[in-house]
Amino acid sequence: MDQRAKEDPRVIELQDVAYSYGGAELFAGLTLSLAAGSFQFLTGPSGAGKTTLLRLCYGDLRATAGRVNLFGADAQAMTRDDVAMARRRIGVVHQDCQFLDHLPLADNIALPLQVAGRSMEAQGNLDDLLAWVGLTAQAAQLPPQLSGGERQRAALARAVITSPDVIIADEPTGNVDWEMSQRLLTLLVELNRMGKTVLIATHDMNLIRAAKAQVSASVLRLKDGRLQAGAAL
Numbered sequence: 001m002d003q004r005a006k007e008d009p010r011v012i013e014l015q016d017v018a019y020s021y022g023g024a025e026l027f028a029g030l031t032l033s034l035a036a037g038s039f040q041f042l043t044g045p046s047g048a049g050k051t052t053l054l055r056l057c058y059g060d061l062r063a064t065a066g067r068v069n070l071f072g073a074d075a076q077a078m079t080r081d082d083v084a085m086a087r088r089r090i091g092v093v094h095q096d097c098q099f100l101d102h103l104p105l106a107d108n109i110a111l112p113l114q115v116a117g118r119s120m121e122a123q124g125n126l127d128d129l130l131a132w133v134g135l136t137a138q139a140a141q142l143p144p145q146l147s148g149g150e151r152q153r154a155a156l157a158r159a160v161i162t163s164p165d166v167i168i169a170d171e172p173t174g175n176v177d178w179e180m181s182q183r184l185l186t187l188l189v190e191l192n193r194m195g196k197t198v199l200i201a202t203h204d205m206n207l208i209r210a211a212k213a214q215v216s217a218s219v220l221r222l223k224d225g226r227l228q229a230g231a232a233l
């Protein structure tokens with residue numbers, strides 16, 4: 001298991017961060033800290049800015065004010081290459097999965113390894129990961145041929161194929177039934193038990209309750225541009 005995250009007590013930190021897409025500020029003076037090995041949920045009303053906040057956390061957006069630290073380095077001062085290196089330590093499960101529909105599922109999952117120039121590792125990792133998410137039989141199918149739950153599990157496999165320290169998942173159970181959301185949660189909890197830091201944006205309070213029965217999870221609620229810790233369930 002990759003132990004690098006253990007070296008950094010705070011893998012991702014946002015301090016007094018503001019962000020605006022050009023209009024009104026979505027948040028101002030927002031502070032968030034992801035400790036290595038923690039399991040955190042981000043919740044809040046639709047449009048509150050959860051996806052935006054996650055994108056700041058994985059270096060996809062630059063804060064308009066404040067400070068973002070990725071693995072101890074100031075993201076605002078990073079070159080594009082530095083950001084790309086930091087992002088390789090973060091696996092992202094996007095809200096809409098973002099597959100390349102013309103590529104078989106196995107190739108989609110292996111894509112991050114190829115992008116990182118590590119395609120030689122692909123086959124062993126890929127077979128293990130497909131088995132882990134229960135998609136061995138679907139390896140050759142195209143993404144549009146898969147169910148919602150299969151797509152979500154494939155998106156999780158793709159997020160972890162490079163063995164990142166941090167997993168950031170945006171509504172990973174958004175389009176699946178309760179049984180499948182439990183299956184996805186089990187996978188995320190397993191990753192956390194392996195030492196990965198996990199941050200999940202979700203509207204699903206039942207998912208949060210189920211997670212809290214399995215793991216020491218904290219909940220952040222984003223509302224009116226502010227983060228409230230320890231949101232009541």
Ligand SMILES: Nc1ncnc2c1ncn2[C@@H]1O[C@H](COP(=O)(O)OP(=O)(O)OP(=O)(O)O)[C@@H](O)[C@H]1O
Binds near residue numbers: 051053
């Ligand atoms: N690329 C963009 N350009 C301009 N405005 C954007 C962009 N992305 C998001 N927004 C706006 O920023 C606000 C926050 O959006 P965001 O997707 O971060 O919220 P969210 O809490 O994740 O919502 P949901 O729960 O519905 O997914 C919304 O008002 C949205 O319309």
